[in-house]
Amino acid sequence: MDKKDFSQHISKQFNEDLEQIITRVMTMGGLVEQQLDGALEALVTGNQEKGQQVVTSDYRVNAMEVELDEACTHVLARRQPTASDLRLIMSVIKTITDLERIGDEAERVGRMALHLLEEDRQRSPMAEISALGEQIKRMLRGALDAFTRMDAEQAVHVAQEDIKADSQYDSIIRNLVKNLEDHPKSVPPVLDVLWATRSLERIGDRARNICEYVIYFVRGKDVRHISFEQMAEEATGDRR
Amino acid sequence: MDKKDFSQHISKQFNEDLEQIITRVMTMGGLVEQQLDGALEALVTGNQEKGQQVVTSDYRVNAMEVELDEACTHVLARRQPTASDLRLIMSVIKTITDLERIGDEAERVGRMALHLLEEDRQRSPMAEISALGEQIKRMLRGALDAFTRMDAEQAVHVAQEDIKADSQYDSIIRNLVKNLEDHPKSVPPVLDVLWATRSLERIGDRARNICEYVIYFVRGKDVRHISFEQMAEEATGDRR
Numbered sequence: 001m002d003k004k005d006f007s008q009h010i011s012k013q014f015n016e017d018l019e020q021i022i023t024r025v026m027t028m029g030g031l032v033e034q035q036l037d038g039a040l041e042a043l044v045t046g047n048q049e050k051g052q053q054v055v056t057s058d059y060r061v062n063a064m065e066v067e068l069d070e071a072c073t074h075v076l077a078r079r080q081p082t083a084s085d086l087r088l089i090m091s092v093i094k095t096i097t098d099l100e101r102i103g104d105e106a107e108r109v110g111r112m113a114l115h116l117l118e119e120d121r122q123r124s125p126m127a128e129i130s131a132l133g134e135q136i137k138r139m140l141r142g143a144l145d146a147f148t149r150m151d152a153e154q155a156v157h158v159a160q161e162d163i164k165a166d167s168q169y170d171s172i173i174r175n176l177v178k179n180l181e182d183h184p185k186s187v188p189p190v191l192d193v194l195w196a197t198r199s200l201e202r203i204g205d206r207a208r209n210i211c212e213y214v215i216y217f218v219r220g221k222d223v224r225h226i227s228f229e230q231m232a233e234e235a236t237g238d239r240r
Numbered sequence: 241m242d243k244k245d246f247s248q249h250i251s252k253q254f255n256e257d258l259e260q261i262i263t264r265v266m267t268m269g270g271l272v273e274q275q276l277d278g279a280l281e282a283l284v285t286g287n288q289e290k291g292q293q294v295v296t297s298d299y300r301v302n303a304m305e306v307e308l309d310e311a312c313t314h315v316l317a318r319r320q321p322t323a324s325d326l327r328l329i330m331s332v333i334k335t336i337t338d339l340e341r342i343g344d345e346a347e348r349v350g351r352m353a354l355h356l357l358e359e360d361r362q363r364s365p366m367a368e369i370s371a372l373g374e375q376i377k378r379m380l381r382g383a384l385d386a387f388t389r390m391d392a393e394q395a396v397h398v399a400q401e402d403i404k405a406d407s408q409y410d411s412i413i414r415n416l417v418k419n420l421e422d423h424p425k426s427v428p429p430v431l432d433v434l435w436a437t438r439s440l441e442r443i444g445d446r447a448r449n450i451c452e453y454v455i456y457f458v459r460g461k462d463v464r465h466i467s468f469e470q471m472a473e474e475a476t477g478d479r480r
Contacts, residue, residue, distance in 0.1 A: 062465040069462065073330055080320035090313055090333075097337060177427050184424040187417050194431075222309065225302040 014079045018088065021071055022148070025092055025099075028064040029144040032099050035061065035106040036140060036203065040133040042113035043196055044126050054110030061103030068096045087220060091213040095147060098206040102140065105199040105206075112196040120189035125175040129197060132168040136204045139165065143210040152218040152235040155211035160228050165204040172197050254319045258328065261311055262388070265332055265339075268304040269384040272339050275301065275346040276380060276443065280373040282353035283436055284366050294350030301343030308336045327460060331453040335387060338446040342380065345439040345446075352436040360429035365415040369437055372408040376444045379405065383450040392458040392475040395451035400468050405444040412437050 035054050042051030072093050075081065081089060116124075142158035145151070176197070179190050212231075215223045221234045275294050282291030312333050315321065321329060356364075382398035385391070416437070419430050452471075455463045461474045 059465070066462050066464060069330070073326060076316060076330075077322045077326050082317045086313060086317050090309070090316075093330075093333060094337070097334070177431065180420055180427045180431075181424045184421045187420045191417065191420075191434075222306050224306060225299065 011079065014075075014081070014085075017071075017075050017079060018085070021068065021075065021089075021092055024064070024068055024071065025095060026144070026148060028061065028068065028096060028099050029140075029147070031057075031061055031064065032103050032106065033137070033140060033144070035103055035110075036133075036137060039106040039109035039113065040130070040137070040200075042110050043116075044121075044130045044133065046113070046116065046118060046121055048114060051110045051113040055107055055114070058103055058107040061100055065096050065100040069093065084217070084220075087217045091147075091217040094213045095210050098209045102203050102206050105203050108199045109196045112192040112199075115192045116189055120186065120193070123179060123183065123186070124190070124193045125172055125179075128168065128172050128175065129193070129200070132165065132172060132197065132200055135161070135165050135168060136200050136207070139204050139207040143207040143214075146211055146214045150214060150218055152215045155214040155218075156228075156232045156235040159208045159211040159231060162204050162208045163228070165201060169197065169201040169204075251319065254315075254321075254325075257311075257315050257319060258325070261308065261315065261329075261332055264304070264308055264311065265335060266384070266388060268301065268308065268336060268339050269380075269387070271297075271301055271304065272343050272346065273377070273380060273384070275343055275350075276373075276377060279346040279349035279353065280370070280377070280440075282350050283356075284361075284370045284373065286353070286356065286358060286361055288354060291350045291353040295347055295354070298343055298347040301340055305336050305340040309333065324457070324460075327457045331387075331457040334453045335450050338449045342443050342446050345443050348439045349436045352432040352439075355432045356429055360426065360433070363419060363423065363426070364430070364433045365412055365419075368408065368412050368415065369433070369440070372405065372412060372437065372440055375401070375405050375408060376440050376447070379444050379447040383447040383454075386451055386454045390454060390458055392455045395454040395458075396468075396472045396475040399448045399451040399471060402444050402448045403468070405441060409437065409441040409444075 035057060038050040038054045038057075041047050042054065072089050075089060079085075139158055139161050142154065142161070146155040146158055173194070176190055176194050180187060183190065209224075212222075212224050215221065215231065215235045219234055223231045223234050226234075275297060278290040278294040278297075281287050282294065312329050315329060319325075379398055379401050382394065382401070386395040386398055413434070416430055416434050420427060423430065449464075452463050455461065455471065455475045459474055463471045463474050466474075
């Protein structure tokens with residue numbers, strides 16, 4: 001976020017509160033990225049240690065969500081922000097909910113990875129899944145970047161990337177359906193891969209949610225539940 | 241919610257704002273219940289009209305979420321609530337996010353129901369799925385009841401019901417895995433039933449989230465990410 005935005009506040013303490021909250025959201029975002037990274041490596045390469053680490057570290061993401069919610073409630077109670085400061089806090093409250101759920105999905109991917117044997121991995125479309133995972137990682141990184149700099153145009157760009165993720169996802173699912181048809185004896189591991197893929201796709205949806213909160217903060221317009229075209233208009237249209 | 245709680249506010253207008261918000265959350269909850277009901281009927285009985293209705297009505301749930309978020313932002317800006325009033329608004333903001341996502345899951349169930357043929361339905365463990373659906377409906381009803389009356393003990397009770405839902409879910413999944421093993425020629429419809437079952441289970445998780453916000457409001461304690469035993473202690477322990 002542009003530091004200049006903070007300089008207009010009457011209270012120096014309020015500035016510091018807001019900056020501290022944004023910094024903590026970034027820390028939480030960084031941890032969630034690490035979790036996704038580890039989960040994906042565990043899934044694609046079979047690194048069991050990484051998978052275990054992701055599963056046992058989820059509590060840290062949860063703790064950050066609770067602490068950040070508390071911090072936001074404190075700022076609301078003590079500073080009673082209005083206008084764009086209030087929108088910022090609202091965006092933070094929504095963002096941390098999505099970050100926590102991304103952490104849950106990453107944990108799920110890690111857990112599924114731990115179930116898989118090398119032969120399950122070899123039978124799975126791991127190259128495609130890895131490509132989807134990289135796309136999702138880019139989206140999460142982009143959403144967090146857009147959030148840090150409160151950049152509505154980047155937010156629109158990242159949100160639109162979800163179209164590509166959805167099409168990658170559809171292709172993997174078709175592949176896994178064929179796998180289920182051809183190997184009825186190994187349904188459970190294929191389903192594990194299916195759940196993990198679904199979790200990756202959901203993380204993309206949540207990165208897109210974060211982008212929508214950025215646009216809400218910057219433009220004061222709620223762009224949930226509208227088309228990408230409308231979203232792009234709202235994010236760039238009323239430039240002054 | 242007990243009307244007495246509102247009588248202590250200095251501003252009559254503030255009382256009215258809060259009451260109006262709670263009433264609108266109830267309206268949104270009622271619509272989401274209707275959506276779940278229709279989706280379940282479409283899934284279990286094959287009522288296509290209901291399924292179609294659920295899919296085309298989701299936008300109404302989405303619109304309510306946006307409107308209620310706006311109403312909460314207005315109250316925060318104009319009334320600058322503190323203490324329990326602020327916790328109430330925070331609980332509402334979190335609750336409507338979950339209600340909207342429950343609406344999304346119900347829509348997904350409705351869409352999956354539209355894919356299924358009568359023979360797919362007959363091969364599926366529909367009696368079990370129907371029982372899970374009824375359990376989830378009871379949980380959602382209970383969570384909304386607990387929210388309306390801000391009853392922390394009922395909230396704990398409803399949250400604990402998720403254990404039963406999870407075990408019903410596990411049993412259905414085992415059944416569907418067997419179905420996939422025995423009928424490799426009908427993988428897509430079995431997967432549709434699988435996704436729908438997963439959505440029902442997720443709705444249970446979200447009803448549980450709403451219960452946690454009720455406990456947060458009533459007791460001022462954040463009970464997310466802790467065991468059911470700790471939750472029950474927090475909800476009933478510090479009675480005065």
